[in-house]
Amino acid sequence: MPKMGESISEATIINWLKNVGDVVEAEETILEVATDKVDSEVPSPVTGIITEIRYQKDAVVAVGETLALIEADANAVAVKKTEEKPVAKENSTVSVTNTSSSPAQPIQLKCNPDAFLSPLIVSIAQKENLSLEEVQSIPGTGAEGRIRKSDVFNYLKNRKYPLQSKPIINNQQPTSTYPKPVIAFNEEKDYIIEMDRMRKMIADHMVYSKQTSPHVTSYLEVDVTNLVNWRNAVKDKFQEKYNEKLTFTPVFIDAVARAIADFPLINVSVDDKKIIVHKDINIGMATALPTGNLIVSVVRNANEKDIPTIAKTVNHLAVSARENKLKPEDVKGSTFTISNVGTFGSLMGTPIINQPEVAILALGIIKKRPEVITTEKGDEIAIRSMMFLSLSFDHRVVDGFLGGSFLKRVGDYLEKFDPNTPI
Template sequence: MADITMPQLGETVTEGTITRWLKQVGETVAEDEVLFEVSTDKVDSEVPSPAAGVVSEILVQEGETVDVGTRLAVISDGAAAPGAAAAAEAPAAEAPAAEAPAAEVPAPEPRQVPDAAAGEPGGDVESGPQAPAPELEQAPAARLPQTGPGEQRNGSSTRPGDDRPPARPGDGGGKVLSPVVRRLIAEHDLDASQIAGTGAGGRITRNDVLDLIDKRSAGNGASAPAPAAPAERRAVPAAAPAAAPAAPAAAALPAPRATERDTVIPFTNIRRRTAEHMVRSKATSAHTMVAVEVDFSAVEAVRSAEKGRFKESEGFGLTYLPFISRAVVDALGEFPNVNSSVGDDELIVHHDINLGVAVDLDFEGLLVPVIHQADGKRLRALARDISSLAGKARGKRLTMDDISGGTITLTNAGPFGTFITVPVINQPQVAIISTDGVRKKPVVVELPDGTDSIAIHPIGVLAMSWDHRAFDGAYAAAFVARIRTILETRDWAAEL
């Protein structure tokens, strides 16, 4: 018999939400066969079974959020336990009253498409469009140790009559809250004392908070606590990266209401998180954009000549994205301030270049896996990493290491022939570069004798959204111009 517990999916992850059980009570599971899917603040993952046997108990239902180490299920050896079949057939009405709300409908399995990369001129689409990349949130606060019944968490005793300040929205109201729940309560000005918890012992789960937020957005004021007074609101969410103070929030507009002629599509976990990250990024960084046209003739000459042999030896196609990645990494060596984060009245320049590459999940969401130490890799190695991470993202096999520590991001909508994209910065980074469509265009070229002529060349736009707090326009323009020069003049045949 084996106990299945909530895995530690990263050093800073303290809890997870069961989104789907792939096996039910009474069913047989093989060792390393996927048993359930779990969602955390950082990544959605499929968790394999550590042992073979029969699922005899499921202790945590879909939609529930529990701490790392919590028992989730029991796998017994051989045949199912005597009560397993009965438990599997028990009507839903007999479920415990404190069961968590139903989980969201899982996103459909992503279609198999090649890695995210710019499309060939006039060729087939090689990846889905890339939306702005979600930020990588800072680590949640470490969970404090449990205390005795007569102690506070700061070690002092609690006695009747002790003076305590009144609870404020977001401070937990004296309840023990996870970092994720505490952040959601703070960001939406909720009062924890007015939220009914459905977790073990009345604990407030993430779904409890999200249900209340959804009800309030739909205009059900009776079920939502009144917003806190302005003086009680927190200026910056607990999980926001260290940065300059955010601008005052604008007055909230009433949420739109659906009519009978509208279709309502509930946000999935990844859609909700992306929305939160994008709004927070726009409120944090002074977004500015710069763009250049790039002549990809030098790249295309090598790519066209080598793509057949490359695919035969590597097993995947050679796209524009590895070339662009290599040029970006080299340009960062000359313009290091682009590879940075804004701290508390300071610019933190990162010496490691960890390149994030946005990957579309069949229009259902976006993940940004990271190529660590990208400055130490040549073209072929970068191409392998891009293909591998894209495959892992679409197969829900990314680990915390795969999505952590990015210092600059590439996002790509080129396969759909876009002209120019202005992406949202992936916090806490200060720059994100978009790769748009490459297509053949007439251009003016200078002949050896100094005269001009018209030629047909593959042309594309590279655009960069950057944080004006970190550097100014001249620095940003010089950086993207250096990327263009590298792409247009390097001997790319030597790279392969």
């Protein structure tokens, strides 16, 4: 299993394109794998005959693990499949992997029945199908040997032979006694759609976020007339100069990145009782795919880029998303996310935090309407371009002062946008 991006430790096999006994050529795609929301192809490193497939469809495989064995033979010919499984020659096999290190050995652990399991650890264990004894066997690096989230993920990276036991049951939270509602189903009129893999992951991620972070949402209305006038005046010149379309998104990202630099504690993650402050400002963009699913692509180090550079990155990510060509690194590592709900005509939204971040900003539709403004002549009514911003934040670590101050700073950068800004 090749490494397909920073921080990616495993992938799920979607489909094998070749079978045992098939002849493959070097660089020919032999299977498809998925990491979170991105699908990738895995090519054969040599020309030869597949003699063994070790993991089947839907298996979750750690980076560096051997997926299959190929008997290297530059003059390979088609081999007829037999009912018996071919045995690879010991001196002529090649592991499908891009790492020179041998696969990690299974960890021998001793169960500690007194190990404290936080609700977060329990949630991760249930999602990863870890048994109670298996979780209690993980060495903890926290205070007094407490098991931390990073300990569980490090264990999962090297997990090869799971302990066989009953699944972990969360006894720390009361089980709801409310009966599951009965769904009325008319076979002649209604029909069923099975969730695809991405939709299942989105559903799990959203539920996990709401269970993990106490969400609070603040709203702000901003006057973006100067910004709208500037964009209308320069969009054609921008297209000619950079061969890129100029939308409002690059300006929104620029304003958010500048506000994060002013309030760095909004650019954090929570690990148990620790707050991890991220130095890099990587802005995620929530994007709806043609399938209706949602994906978050990332503009890295947005605070170090000017608007033309951000525009080029945004357009590239948007096209890649529409054509299903996003790479794993394109959707990893965001530290703050924005969601432009105005694209769909929504006035405002209450977005769900993209874990493990602590805040997400929704941008509503820009609408013209009469507003009272103060001029040199006094108060007057004028037609202005107005927009709502809504910030959902994790109240565990972001209080009202920080959340409100950050939101106001974003609004200030948008309202006070210089209409003479060069391109």
